[in-house]
Each structure stands twice: as structure tokens, then as C-alpha cells.
Amino acid sequence: AQKITQTQPGMFVQEKEAVTLDCTYDTSDPSYGLFWYKQPSSGEMIFLIYQGSYDQQNATEGRYSLNFQKARKSANLVISASQLGDSAMYFCAMREGSGYGGSQGNLIFGKGTKLSVKP
Amino acid sequence: NAGVTQTPKFQVLKTGQSMTLQCAQDMNHEYMSWYRQDPGMGLRLIHYSVGAGITDQGEVPNGYNVSRSTTEDFPLRLLSAAPSQTSVYFCASRTRALRRNEQFFGPGTRLTVL
Numbered sequence: 200a201q202k203i204t205q206t207q208p209g210m211f212v213q214e215k216e217a218v219t220l221d222c223t224y225d226t227s228d229p230s231y232g233l234f235w236y237k238q239p240s241s242g243e244m245i246f247l248i249y250q251g252s253y254d255q256q257n258a259t260e261g262r263y264s265l266n267f268q269k270a271r272k273s274a275n276l277v278i279s280a281s282q283l284g285d286s287a288m289y290f291c292a293m294r295e296g297s298g299y300g301g302s303q304g305n306l307i308f309g310k311g312t313k314l315s316v317k318p
Numbered sequence: 319n320a321g322v323t324q325t326p327k328f329q330v331l332k333t334g335q336s337m338t339l340q341c342a343q344d345m346n347h348e349y350m351s352w353y354r355q356d357p358g359m360g361l362r363l364i365h366y367s368v369g370a371g372i373t374d375q376g377e378v379p380n381g382y383n384v385s386r387s388t389t390e391d392f393p394l395r396l397l398s399a400a401p402s403q404t405s406v407y408f409c410a411s412r413t414r415a416l417r418r419n420e421q422f423f424g425p426g427t428r429l430t431v432l
Contacts, residue, residue: 203360234420244361244408244423290360304349304412305376306421308360 202226203293203309211315212281219266220276220312222291232294233274234306235265239287247289250274278314286316319344322424324409330430331399339394339427341409349412350392351421354378354405361408367392399431 204223212218224233235247250258250265258265266275278285292306325340343350348369353361353376363376367386381403383395392411396403409424 236423242406242426242428244410244426246420246422249420292360304414304421305351305363305366306361308353308362310358310360 201309202307203291205291205309205312207312208310209313209315211317212278212285214283214316214318215280217277217279218281218314220278220289220291220314222274222276222309224272224274224291224293226272226293226295228295230296233265233267234292234294235263235274235276236290236292237285237287238290238311239284244290248276281316283316283318286314288313321345322409322411322422324407324424324427326427327425328428330432331396332432333399333401335399336395336397337399339396339407339409339429341392341394341424342390343392343409343411343422344390345411345413345422346389347411347413347422348389349414350386351376351410352382352384352392352394353408353410355408355426356405364394364407396429401431403429404431405429 202225231252233250237245248258248260248263248265250267257267262279264277288311290311291309322343351366352364355361362378364382365384367373370386373384407427410421412421
């Protein structure tokens with residue numbers, strides 16, 4: 200079974216509108232972390248936002264926020280006021296465990312969502 | 319700081335050739351990893367290291383070797399390249415000191431095996 204599922208292969212959004220990228224995860228570990236990365240056409244992986252499983256509040260980083268619904272095992276990325284430069288692939292990833300031990304900290308990635316922002 | 323650097327950026331190999339992808343980081347991070355990215359897929363873990371002298375296998379280790387003799391360097395070796403190893407390879411590092419354990423990625427190496 201997939202541990203990270205991103206059900207939207209591609210999405211379009213109008214410039215200046217908000218968009219939500221879906222991510223669901225599967226783990227039995229009570230301690231985990233959820234990450235979103237952006238990959239523009241140039242290919243680099245850019246860290247956007249992080250949510251820990253014990254964090255009480257949803258994470259926010261500028262125009263990015265993470266809608267964390269623990270009971271539903273979902274960690275959707277919300278981008279407010281989309282810009283043309285937001286056009287990219289977006290990957291949701293999970294780290295199982297606290298991150299302080301051996302293999303804990305390695306990331307499991309979803310297949311990504313390609314976001315296109317229309318002017 | 320240069321962060322995580324990878325060389326080469328692009329490489330074309332013939333089936334059966336060997337090569338080493340280089341990865342270095344100057345952030346004194348304990349953990350380093352190699353991922354591969356194939357079309358339509360997310361990144362998949364090949365090998366990782368939790369410190370100098372310690373390595374372990376990830377999800378897709380076959381056909382690859384690693385070693386970690388220093389904190390800074392984590393090379394990935396392809397012993398006998400196969401077309402199935404055509405991919406983009408990312409090296410990443412992280413520190414165990416930060417709670418969120420963000421991974422820092424290198425720019426990637428695009429490898430084509432003919």
C-alpha cells in the first residue's frame with residue numbers, strides 16, 4: 200500500500216487565486232513528520248513547509264499553509280494568492296519516527312502534483 | 319556555505335560502464351542520503367548514511383554501492399550501468415539537531431544509460 204498518496208496528477212489555478220494540493224498518508228507510527236517540497240522545471244527540490252504529528256497548530260510559511268487533519272491522515276498544502284512562479288511539481292513526503300534514530304528521517308515521497316498557474 | 323553539491327550535472331553511460339556520482343555537503347550534517355527520481359514517480363531512497371563509516375540500504379539499492387569515509391562526502395557508485403538506472407539522482411543531507419529534520423537536497427545528476 201502506498202504510504203503517501205497524491206491523487207491529483209495535474210492542476211490548474213488562476214493567478215492570484217488560492218489552491219489546495221491534496222496529500223493523504225498511511226502510517227502506524229505515532230511520531231512522524233510531513234513535508235512539502237516544490238520542484239520547478241529547473242529540477243531542484245525546494246523545501247516549503249513541515250508539520251509534526253504532535254504539532255497542535257497547522258503549519259504556515261508565508262503564502263503556504265498545511266491543512267493537517269490527523270484523524271483523516273491528510274496533509275493538504277494550501278497556496279494562497281497563486282503566482283506564475285508557483286508553477287511546478289509539488290511533492291508531499293513523510294518521515295516516520297521522531298527523526299533522531301538511524302533510518303528515521305528518510306523521506307517517503309508521493310508521486311507529485313503538477314501545478315500550472317494561468318495568467 | 320555551498321550546501322549540498324553534486325557532480326556531474328549530466329552524464330551519459332553505455333550499458334556495463336561504471337561510474338561514481340559525487341556528493342558533498344559543508345553543513346556538518348550527520349545524515350546523508352541518495353534518492354532517484356523517475357518520470358511520474360516521487361523520489362525513492364537508494365542508500366543512506368547516519369554518519370561516517372555507517373551506511374544502509376533504502377528502498378531500491380540494487381546496482382548501487384556507497385561508502386562514507388568522511389562526514390562531508392557520500393559518493394554513489396554504479397558498478398555496471400543498466401538502462402533501468404537512467405534517472406535523476408539527488409543527494410540529500412540533514413542534521414539530527416533540528417526537530418523538523420528538514421532534508422537539504424543537491425541540484426541533482428541526470429544520468430542516461432544507453
